[in-house]
Each structure stands twice: as C-alpha cells, then as structure tokens.
Amino acid sequence: MFDSSLFTHNIISFLKENGGNHLSHLILLQDKKVFWAQQKKVLITYKQIANKTVVLGDPIGEESLIQGAIKEFCDYSKSKGLKPIFYQISPKFMHYYHELGYRFLKLGEVGLVNLPNFSLEGKQGAKLRTRLNKFSRNCYTFNVMYPPYSEELLSKLKLVSDSWLGTQYEKGFSVVSFSEEYISCFPIALLKGPDGNIIAFSTLAMDYKNNISIDLMRKCASSPHGTMDVLFIHIFKWAKEKGYLNCSLGMAPLSNVGNHKDPFLSERIMRLAYLYGSIFYNFKGLKEFKNKFADRWEPKYLVYKKTFLPAMFMQLILLINATPNSKPKAMERIKYLLKRAG
Structure with a gap:
C-alpha cells in the first residue's frame, strides 16, 4: 500500500541532502513517478503519456552521476517500448543529452x-x-x-x-x-x-x-x-x-523563443503563439509581470529525439492540463481549450 506521508518524508530528506532545482518541489504533488538511478543516488521524476516518458526538470543528485543517470533512464524507457523526452532542462547538462543524440528546442525562461x-x-x-x-x-x-x-x-x-x-x-x-x-x-x-x-x-x-x-x-x-x-x-x-x-x-513560457535571426519553423510558430496566443494563455502578460522583478533569466529547453513535433506538443498540453485532482478526459480537455478559443 502506498504511504503518502512516507513518500513526502523520503523526498524531502533526499532534497535536503542533495539540493533541488526550480521544479523539484512539484514532486510533492504526487502526480508523477520517481525513477531512482545510479543506485538511488540520483532522482528523476517523470510521467508517461502515450508512448513517451516525459521527464520534468534536471535530474537531482551528485553531478558526477548525472550523465550516467540520464543514460540509465533512457535505457529503462527503451526497455518499456517508450520514448523519453526531457522538459524544462537547464543549459548546465545539455552536453550530456547532446552526446546521446538529442535535439533541443527552447521553451522559455525562468525569472530569477x-x-x-x-x-x-x-x-x-x-x-x-x-x-x-x-x-x-x-x-x-x-x-x-x-x-x-x-x-x-x-x-x-x-x-x-x-x-x-x-x-x-x-x-x-x-x-x-x-x-x-x-x-x-x-x-x-x-x-x-x-x-x-x-x-x-x-x-x-x-x-x-x-x-x-x-x-x-x-x-x-x-x-x-x-x-x-x-x-x-x-x-x-x-x-x-x-x-x-x-x-x-x-x-515565462515562450519568452525569447524564435526572436533571433533565421529561427527554425517550430520556433517561428512558438513566437506567434507568444505574440498572439493570449486567448489560450497570456504569455506576454506573464513575462511583463515577472520582468518587473527579475534581474536575470535562465533559459529552459525541451530535449527530444526525432519525432512529429505537433503530436508531441499536443501530448505535452494534455499532460499539463490533466490535474492531479480532477483528471478530465482528454477529449473533454480539448473541447474546453477549443471553447476558450471560440
């Protein structure tokens, strides 16, 4: 039987010992799974949707073990017939993903x-x-x-x-x-x-x-x-x-995405969403609010291998829009999003 209080205690104890990141506290929502890598010295949190395991944030643990932990999770996903993708990854570990053949797409920036x-x-x-x-x-x-x-x-x-x-x-x-x-x-x-x-x-x-x-x-x-x-x-x-x-x-999602010279098509589309997509989400307004206070911004990336990007983005949208409490059905959620656009 799953012991919620014990899970919370163990996660908090691990974070106190190893530190966390800008997303590690969300593990305590208990809507994601935890993968322990490198003999339980590295924590990776993820959620499965369709044929993908979506990792949230950077792995947490000893820095010398991070590269091995990423490979271990990739091997685990492959053994289950699933494709791993990594969501909101910081630049610090990007070279590890690059060595494994992954691609990168900027998602936005975190205000600090x-x-x-x-x-x-x-x-x-x-x-x-x-x-x-x-x-x-x-x-x-x-x-x-x-x-x-x-x-x-x-x-x-x-x-x-x-x-x-x-x-x-x-x-x-x-x-x-x-x-x-x-x-x-x-x-x-x-x-x-x-x-x-x-x-x-x-x-x-x-x-x-x-x-x-x-x-x-x-x-x-x-x-x-x-x-x-x-x-x-x-x-x-x-x-x-x-x-x-x-x-x-x-x-601040989509902040400074696709605003450089000669962006990729996917970045151009995301830039248009940032500029004109307020009917779904006030991207510009959120960035302007946080910009009152932030004195620096840290980019975050989506890390993936060759895939059909529109389908992957839809899966991410459904993943984020499925709450740990109500869990509406996928089609109900899509209808809700479309209604907001109508």
Whole structure:
C-alpha cells in the first residue's frame, strides 16, 4: 500500500541532502513517478503519456552521476517500448543529452531575483514603492506561516484559491495546483486586508541551497489592483532578511523563443503563439509581470529525439492540463481549450 506521508518524508530528506532545482518541489504533488538511478543516488521524476516518458526538470543528485543517470533512464524507457523526452532542462547538462543524440528546442525562461541586491530605492523602484506604501497606509498586512496548519486556515486558503480559479481548470505536471496536502509541505506567505481576511497567498518552496521559489500563487477575484505586486515585494524583503540568495519566479513560457535571426519553423510558430496566443494563455502578460522583478533569466529547453513535433506538443498540453485532482478526459480537455478559443 502506498504511504503518502512516507513518500513526502523520503523526498524531502533526499532534497535536503542533495539540493533541488526550480521544479523539484512539484514532486510533492504526487502526480508523477520517481525513477531512482545510479543506485538511488540520483532522482528523476517523470510521467508517461502515450508512448513517451516525459521527464520534468534536471535530474537531482551528485553531478558526477548525472550523465550516467540520464543514460540509465533512457535505457529503462527503451526497455518499456517508450520514448523519453526531457522538459524544462537547464543549459548546465545539455552536453550530456547532446552526446546521446538529442535535439533541443527552447521553451522559455525562468525569472530569477538576486535577493541581496533587491531594493525599491531610487527611480527604478518608485512605482512599486508607491504601491507598497499605499497598501501599508490602508492597513494591509503581511506575514509568513509555517506548517502544520489548522483546518480553519486551510479552508480559508481554499476559498481564495477557488475565487482565483473561477471557472478555470487546475493544471498539473509542471504547473502547481491546490491541494491541502501539498501546501502543508511549505511555508505560506499571506497578504491580509484591513478586515484581517486573506486576500492573497503563495507557498514558498525551498531547494535547500539558499534559494527559494514563489510557488502556488492565488488571490481573491475582488482583491485590489496591485495585490500580487505587493505580495511579491513582501516575499522578497522577508526572504532577503532570512538570508536567501535567489528567488525563482517560475517559467515565462515562450519568452525569447524564435526572436533571433533565421529561427527554425517550430520556433517561428512558438513566437506567434507568444505574440498572439493570449486567448489560450497570456504569455506576454506573464513575462511583463515577472520582468518587473527579475534581474536575470535562465533559459529552459525541451530535449527530444526525432519525432512529429505537433503530436508531441499536443501530448505535452494534455499532460499539463490533466490535474492531479480532477483528471478530465482528454477529449473533454480539448473541447474546453477549443471553447476558450471560440
């Protein structure tokens, strides 16, 4: 019988010992499988869809074992008649995939904030400083809480999350979704209104190497303009005081994809999606929001061997749009996406 609490304990213990990456906290959603390579010294997380095993993020473990772990997973997939592809891979290990004959396609960039340098001083921070001061004058308050959480608090967070979602579906795989068990693994940053009610929150995921990620972000639909700006600023100030060095803002999909001279056809199509695809997903808006804070961007790549790209992209879309909670059928999801475009 699967022991959820034991799984969480073992994963957290491994990450504390080996560090993590910008996606490792998503293992705790428990919607993916874990492959232990190199005699259980390297962790690879993945999910199967159709004839593919889709790995999420870089392998985690001793750097000297990463190359062997990648080959071991490829051999495992092949033995099952499956094709491995690797999603949101950082440039650090790309030469290992290249040696195995893989191709690369840029997916977007992860925004990062250098916390020791974070400041709202000067002309550049004037707008955000004004917004923060306005919320403070109006008696909005910020605090960070640590697990375990009461049922009352979890219920209040669920109400905020449901308000933010509205009629939307939760997503999964590479996108965090709300579950009481998941958010109970992390500290939670809270922004409260003058009446003391929670208007926005975010889970704060750590990779155990002085880095932190703003993870699940939710706000009330009725929250005032600038709420998420203020929440982010408070988180940066808090994390800086706690001695964290970097804060990840997560992916900006399709950011700086296909905007160079003579891009490949696939990159041109992705660039068009970035520029004009807001009916499905506000790619530009997300990048502009994160760009207020990020002082550097790290590219992430899709790593694959020869395949029919349109089919692979559809499989990735279905994978991300199948949440760990509701798991709608593929055709229902496709109809939903098409309806949004109609």
